[in-house]
Amino acid sequence: MTKSWPPYELVEDNLADRARHKLDKLERLYHIGQNNIWDGRQVLNDLIAKHGPPRLPPAQKQSALKILSVLLWGELAAWAISADLAERIDDVEAKMAATSQAHDEARHFYVLRDYLRALGEPVPRLGGLGRRLLISILETPSLVEKLIGMQLLTESNALAIFRGLADSRIEPVLAELLPYYEKDEARHVGLGVMYLPRLLSQLSTTGVASVVAFQLRSIGILMTAGLTMHQHFRNLGIDPRKMAQHTVRLQDEVTHDMLGEAGAGEKPRDAVRGLLNPAKGFGPRILDFLHPPTGLANAPAWHRGVLAAWTRGAFWADRALA
Ligand SMILES: [Fe+2]
Numbered sequence: 277m278t279k280s281w282p283p284y285e286l287v288e289d290n291l292a293d294r295a296r297h298k299l300d301k302l303e304r305l306y307h308i309g310q311n312n313i314w315d316g317r318q319v320l321n322d323l324i325a326k327h328g329p330p331r332l333p334p335a336q337k338q339s340a341l342k343i344l345s346v347l348l349w350g351e352l353a354a355w356a357i358s359a360d361l362a363e364r365i366d367d368v369e370a371k372m373a374a375t376s377q378a379h380d381e382a383r384h385f386y387v388l389r390d391y392l393r394a395l396g397e398p399v400p401r402l403g404g405l406g407r408r409l410l411i412s413i414l415e416t417p418s419l420v421e422k423l424i425g426m427q428l429l430t431e432s433n434a435l436a437i438f439r440g441l442a443d444s445r446i447e448p449v450l451a452e453l454l455p456y457y458e459k460d461e462a463r464h465v466g467l468g469v470m471y472l473p474r475l476l477s478q479l480s481t482t483g484v485a486s487v488v489a490f491q492l493r494s495i496g497i498l499m500t501a502g503l504t505m506h507q508h509f510r511n512l513g514i515d516p517r518k519m520a521q522h523t524v525r526l527q528d529e530v531t532h533d534m535l536g537e538a539g540a541g542e543k544p545r546d547a548v549r550g551l552l553n554p555a556k557g558f559g560p561r562i563l564d565f566l567h568p569p570t571g572l573a574n575a576p577a578w579h580r581g582v583l584a585a586w587t588r589g590a591f592w593a594d595r596a597l598a
């Protein structure tokens with residue numbers, strides 16, 4: 277007995293237990309999802325009964341429809357992507373979380389579709405840039421790119437749009453409907469936060485390079501697509517700079533949470549290997565360039581010129597790729 281004393285294992289992290297604990301947390305996303313399921317038909321019907329049939333103010337109608345179109349097709353893509361993740365992820369617990377997400381995204385899609393039907397307005401077509409981005413996430417064979425593209429990039433942008441649109445209180449049914457979406461989407465980010473670190477920490481050098489290239493391309497498309505939407509956001513009283521800051525803050529939080537998910541014996545940095553954080557490096561400077569802190573009118577002439585040319589290119593590409 278004295279030979280095995282002191283019992284070091286009492287203070288040592290049990291590697292198997294820690295790994296188990298992480299998987300349990302992933303499985304919990306499924307159970308929380310099940311507890312928080314809302315009946316989309318009931319919620320929408322109750323809101324319409326409370327506020328009357330939804331009608332958009334004429335001056336803001338086109339802008340609101342353009343943004344709702346992005347959300348509608350984004351939800352459909354999220355549905356297909358999460359179903360694909362559910363099939364391709366090996367760990368049962370993460371598979372359960374992705375399956376729960378697919379169920380949520382199906383509800384998000386049909387409720388938004390039914391809301392648009394209740395509005396009685398034709399839904400504008402999706403811009404070509406948004407279309408390209410969603411297709412690239414749908415089609416990438418890489419599980420890591422799919423998770424980064426959907427759970428981190430698209431979900432954080434969607435969360436910022438949901439918040440901006442709900443705060444704009446353009447229409448009461450929509451304003452009360454969107455918080456239901458937000459709660460679900462926040463949980464979806466959790467799958468990326470908890471599952472990506474184990475995939476990122478195993479990436480080879482070439483794997484890191486291709487993940488970085490994928491993110492640069494996706495962020496480039498997101499920023500360019502954003503330029504075609506700024507006028508619509510402003511028209512609804514949503515400040516595009518504030519929205520971009522909100523997105524960056526969310527992605528920064530995600531990076532911090534992921535650092536805490538590093539496996540036993542791993543360096544925390546490995547958990548976010550290859551992941552770009554727009555709150556760091558050139559990120560804040562790019563944000564200030566796209567959204568000058570003191571307003572575009574006060575920016576130097578060269579700055580306004582470059583941004584105007586980029587915006588013209590964005591509108592051209594958005595049409596050409598549609
Ligand atoms: Fe969704």
Ligand SMILES: [Fe+2]
Binds near residue numbers: 354381431460464
């Ligand atoms: Fe989602």
